[in-house]
Amino acid sequence: MRERTDPRLLRSREAMVAAATELLTESGLEAVTHQAVAARAGVGRATVYRHWPGLLDLRLAALESGMPPLPPMPEELRTATGGDPRTELVHRLSVLAERWDDEQAGAVLAAILGGSRHDEGMRRLRESLLEQIADALRPAVAAAVARGQLRSDVTPETFAMATAGPLFFERFLAGNRLGRDTVETVVDAALRAWA
Amino acid sequence: MRERTDPRLLRSREAMVAAATELLTESGLEAVTHQAVAARAGVGRATVYRHWPGLLDLRLAALESGMPPLPPMPEELRTATGGDPRTELVHRLSVLAERWDDEQAGAVLAAILGGSRHDEGMRRLRESLLEQIADALRPAVAAAVARGQLRSDVTPETFAMATAGPLFFERFLAGNRLGRDTVETVVDAALRAWA
DNA sequence: CCACTATGAGTCATCTTGTCTCATAATGGT
DNA sequence: ACCATTATGAGACAAGATGACTCATAGTGG
Incomplete structure (x- = not known):
């Protein structure tokens, strides 16, 4: 069984999430589409669909990465x-x-x-x-x-x-x-x- | 010169704005498109483009109709x-x-x-x-x-x-x-x- | 009654979307 | 070092959306 450790998976995932967050920041949630994310991340369109089959999944990933937990009080x-x-x-x-x-x-x-x-x-x-x-x-x-x-x-x-x-x-x-x-x-x- | 009094113009405009507002309320701003508005208003697609050539114009009309001024204090x-x-x-x-x-x-x-x-x-x-x-x-x-x-x-x-x-x-x-x-x-x- | 014009229907080229296939190369276990 | 596994990029593809156009029709104002 495959663990989540395949570097290829992590690399492309990271690139896609970063691209999605950028798009979200620059142009709003509407701009976050499989195509736009693929283009910006330098990744095949099919790869984005493989990671997030639905548009909502993809956008949720962008939103989640856009609101990390508040740092705790030092x-x-x-x-x-x-x-x-x-x-x-x-x-x-x-x-x-x-x-x-x-x-x-x-x-x-x-x-x-x-x-x-x-x-x-x-x-x-x-x-x-x-x-x-x-x-x-x-x-x-x-x-x-x-x-x-x-x-x-x-x-x-x-x-x-x-x-x-x-x-x-x-x-x-x-x-x-x-x-x-x-x-x-x-x-x-x-x-x-x-x- | 044409005044704004042509009933056809007002009728279809009213129907389109109503449809756009419904779409906005039900499914968010993204759902407000020329095609969807035309379908719901029972109006030709070209008519919507005639009234609001750009997508932003159309959506602004929906938003404006969605936030009428607050009624004054009686x-x-x-x-x-x-x-x-x-x-x-x-x-x-x-x-x-x-x-x-x-x-x-x-x-x-x-x-x-x-x-x-x-x-x-x-x-x-x-x-x-x-x-x-x-x-x-x-x-x-x-x-x-x-x-x-x-x-x-x-x-x-x-x-x-x-x-x-x-x-x-x-x-x-x-x-x-x-x-x-x-x-x-x-x-x-x-x-x-x-x- | 007539000139005008907004409309609906339709055509068309172009772009987007979602799914699929396939060759390739990176990867992990042996 | 080897090999079976698997994520990937490129591309094909149908279906649908988009925006610009034409044209006959019918409602409208004079």
């Missing part, structure tokens, strides 16, 4: 915050904001929002994105609740809505880049609102 | 609020939330978010959407500032970020319908945060 930074929830919240949301500042984020998010109503795979991606954000905020929200800085009924999901929501709005509806000042403003507003 | 309701900013804010945002609850809203917004990076027309649509929201909140925000319920540096744009942002997040990222309770929660949080 331990040295966590201790450096002195356990201050606000500092940690600002840091976690800055990581998110930085990612959303990236060019490809808009393409990925728009595709997920639009596609999740029709496609199960995209719905999964949307939910995992939501979970990613909530998980990133979970420890700091818990700490803030423990210290009485947030009401005890504030969940990570609620706090995500209160912070990631405005950031999303500012970035993708207003079209503005997200600086650390914006993140701090949003975090402070949420802390005031839910104290 | 005068009787405005007086009924007794000039209370919170009540008016809740009302205005409930109108927005109701629209976003609609099935087609997700398709329209996702298309605009994704397309506004590449297409000038979609960028215009995105900006007009933003303006729509800010304008809807403008009088109530001004009133709240005048009464000292909001800091004097809070603009309609800021308040839109603080309220429409979370609503957008809740509706399209978390996938939850927006009830009046959600709107009230969000408005109250924003009023606390920016008092």
Whole structure:
């Protein structure tokens, strides 16, 4: 039985995923087709069909590679915050904001929002994105609740809505880049609102 | 010179726009093509090309018809609020939330978010959407500032970020319908945060 | 009643899509 | 070093989509 170790398979797969991600970033999900990916990856068209028989499979691969998990909070930074929830919240949301500042984020998010109503795979991606954000905020929200800085009924999901929501709005509806000042403003507003 | 009054022109145009909007709602922007619109509208393929020679023109027409201007605040309701900013804010945002609850809203917004990076027309649509929201909140925000319920540096744009942002997040990222309770929660949080 | 014009049907060349075959060469086990 | 395995690129192919065109017809405005 074949393992997943054939270098040819990995090489071409890597090239195709890279090409698909580029196309997604540059021209949106519509531009991700077997033909376009093959051409850009320098690969036979049939090869793309072999790896992802369906168009949705191919596009899902592009989207997945476009939204890797958020890097975890570095331990040295966590201790450096002195356990201050606000500092940690600002840091976690800055990581998110930085990612959303990236060019490809808009393409990925728009595709997920639009596609999740029709496609199960995209719905999964949307939910995992939501979970990613909530998980990133979970420890700091818990700490803030423990210290009485947030009401005890504030969940990570609620706090995500209160912070990631405005950031999303500012970035993708207003079209503005997200600086650390914006993140701090949003975090402070949420802390005031839910104290 | 021909006026825009030829009934044939208006009839077929109306049928095509309706068909395009349906396709957009049901299957996303990608499904809006000259051929599909012609088939659904019961119209010749050439006719669709005559009205919108380019694919982007056609899709823009579908998007525009999918985001008509928000209805203005009814005068009787405005007086009924007794000039209370919170009540008016809740009302205005409930109108927005109701629209976003609609099935087609997700398709329209996702298309605009994704397309506004590449297409000038979609960028215009995105900006007009933003303006729509800010304008809807403008009088109530001004009133709240005048009464000292909001800091004097809070603009309609800021308040839109603080309220429409979370609503957008809740509706399209978390996938939850927006009830009046959600709107009230969000408005109250924003009023606390920016008092 | 008539000149006008939007329309539907159709044709046509070109491109895209999905499936298939086959020779080739890289690969892993022996 | 050898060989059976297998992923690949090139290409053929039918079916369908695309965009531009022509033309007879019928609804329209004067």
